[in-house]
Structure formats: C-alpha cells, structure tokens
Amino acid sequence: MNFVSFEGKVVLITGAGNGLGKSHALMFARLGARVVVNDYGTTAKGEGADKSPADAVVDEIKSLGGEAVANADSVEDGARLVETAMDAFGRIDIVVNNAGFLRDTSFHKMSESDWFDIINVHLNGAFMVNRAAWPLLREQNFGRIVNTASAAGIYGNFGQVNYSSAKLALHGMTQALAIEGQKRNILVNTVAPAAASRLTDTVISREQTAALRPEYVSPLVGYLCSEESSQSGGLFEAGAGWFGKLRWERSRGAALKGEITPDDIAKNIDAISDFSDATHPRNIAEAFAPFGEAMGAAVAAR
Ligand code: NAD
Numbered sequence: 001m002n003f004v005s006f007e008g009k010v011v012l013i014t015g016a017g018n019g020l021g022k023s024h025a026l027m028f029a030r031l032g033a034r035v036v037v038n039d040y041g042t043t044a045k046g047e048g049a050d051k052s053p054a055d056a057v058v059d060e061i062k063s064l065g066g067e068a069v070a071n072a073d074s075v076e077d078g079a080r081l082v083e084t085a086m087d088a089f090g091r092i093d094i095v096v097n098n099a100g101f102l103r104d105t106s107f108h109k110m111s112e113s114d115w116f117d118i119i120n121v122h123l124n125g126a127f128m129v130n131r132a133a134w135p136l137l138r139e140q141n142f143g144r145i146v147n148t149a150s151a152a153g154i155y156g157n158f159g160q161v162n163y164s165s166a167k168l169a170l171h172g173m174t175q176a177l178a179i180e181g182q183k184r185n186i187l188v189n190t191v192a193p194a195a196a197s198r199l200t201d202t203v204i205s206r207e208q209t210a211a212l213r214p215e216y217v218s219p220l221v222g223y224l225c226s227e228e229s230s231q232s233g234g235l236f237e238a239g240a241g242w243f244g245k246l247r248w249e250r251s252r253g254a255a256l257k258g259e260i261t262p263d264d265i266a267k268n269i270d271a272i273s274d275f276s277d278a279t280h281p282r283n284i285a286e287a288f289a290p291f292g293e294a295m296g297a298a299v300a301a302r
Contacts (some may be wrong), residue, residue, distance in 0.1 A: 011094035019197030021099065040099065104160060122163070151194065
C-alpha cells in the first residue's frame, strides 16, 4: 500500500502522449487515479495534429488495469479538456500543465509566429486549462496544479527568448494562483524538469538519455499533487533523480537619501548588488519591508 495514493482522484495531464507527460500519466494511473490523457499530437516544433499518441497512452494505462480517457484538443481550447474530464469521470482534482513544443532561434531571427506560438502553447494554454478547472477546484475545496517550467526560463538560454519568457511567466502564474487558492486547499507549484525526450533529442548524448529518464521527474509531480503535500507557490527542479527547490534571494541593499541621481547609484552599485548579507523574501509583505523602513527614515528626517 502506497502512502501517496490517487484513489478517487481525477487528473488531467496535458501533452501526455509523449515524454514527461506520458510518464506522469502512467505514474498517476498506477497510483489509482483516473486519468485524462490530453495530447494534440504535434511534432517537437508544434506542427501537425495526431490523436494516436493520446490513444496509445490510454491503451497502455488500460492494459495495466487503470482507467483513462483520451483528449486530442489543443490546450488552447482548455475548456474542452476539462469537459472531457467531467463527461468521463464527473470531476477533476489535479491538473498538470505539461504540453508544449520548441521554436528555438536566436532573437534577431525570431519571427512573430515563433514568439506567439510558444507563448500560446505554454503560457496561454496553461491559462486556458487552469481557468476552466479553477471554479470546480474551488467548489470542492481541493485542487492541485503543477505548471511545467524550464531551466531556460529560470536562467535564460541562447536561442530561447520565446520559450524562456513563457516558462518564467508560468511561475508568475503559479505564485499568484497559489495565493488565491490558499483558502480553498488548492496548491499550485512549478516544476522545471530535465529529461530525455523528443525535445532534447538533438542536444543530449545516449548516456545522458539513459540517466535522464522522465520517470525520475514524475515522483515530484506526484507528491506535489497529493493530499499529503502542503507545498504551494514553490519552484522545483528535477532530473536524473536529483530534486531541488529554488527561492528568491535579495541583497541587503542600500537606502540612499535626499535627491538621488544616477551618480549616487553608480557610487553604491556594489553595495546594492552585494549578496553577502542576503535576505529571502517569501511574499509581497516581506518584500516591501525595506521600502517601509526607508519611508520611516525619510519621514523622521523631515
Ligand atoms: P515531448 O515533445 O515529448 O512532449 C510534449 C507533448 O506536448 C507532445 O506529445 C505534443 O504532442 C504535446 N503538445 C504540443 N502542443 C500541444 C497542444 N497545443 N495541446 C496539447 N498537447 C500539445 O516533450 P517533453 O520533453 O516531454 O516536454 C514536456 C514539458 O516539459 C514541456 O512543457 C517542456 O517545455 C517541458 N520541459 C522539458 C524539458 C526536458 O528536458 N525534456 C526541460 C524543460 C522543460
């Protein structure tokens, strides 16, 4: 008997016909969830549409004795995905936003469609799915959402201005949704995975492929979506069996007085950027504390 179980839960996983999403789907099904396997069936560059990847994963889950239904709509039609969950299983508890593709190119060559197609599938797709599921999660006072980000979003990466932007924006969505979901037991987190898949085919070696199994990422997604988790608003990284969590770090900073000029910033830039006595603000209230102190000092000086 597993401690983490999804008996009675319905999970919707987008882009679950391949790679990480497929691995998540099989894990959830093994742990008792009824699974909506969404996949639009595109190439790694987002071309075409094909129902067979979603159907194949549903067949695999059924052959293992699990329950699953396929949906081959695009995440941009998020409401249709949630409708499939409601029609098939009458509820939805967990959403894993995982669908996506790449359109890598250096910024000076990036077309408008390279930009908008990537924003649409990763960011707007997750918005459309989350927005459709949200009222149902609120109503039942239970929900778990995982948004899939990327190291490219956290750290930036050459040739991925579109993708980096979409992926970091997803964590912005996570952080704000986590606050809004708090009172309704809706936990929202971001996972930045590293795993061998169609998307990494051209950049990693065969040995790396063996070590970077998608199955090494899915357990974190599973835990974050469990009843047992109390994590929310978090940004996690996972790959090859390593798991970590990120947080914001802010320098102690420098409070300047009087009429402040760019020259004053120049004189103080080392102090402003000095992380030796750093803080880790966890929310807007903590982040605003130094402004409050500076305002207090300014008022006292008058
Ligand atoms: P993958 O190509 O194996 O799987 C992505 C799936 O999304 C595909 O099956 C594709 O058909 C589907 N898809 C594409 N557009 C869709 C749409 N509009 N609606 C529904 N489904 C759609 O890729 P993967 O590596 O498993 O990637 C999964 C997620 O993880 C992506 O969001 C990716 O950006 C992210 N990611 C992956 C890695 C990695 O190392 N593999 C690293 C960082 C982030």
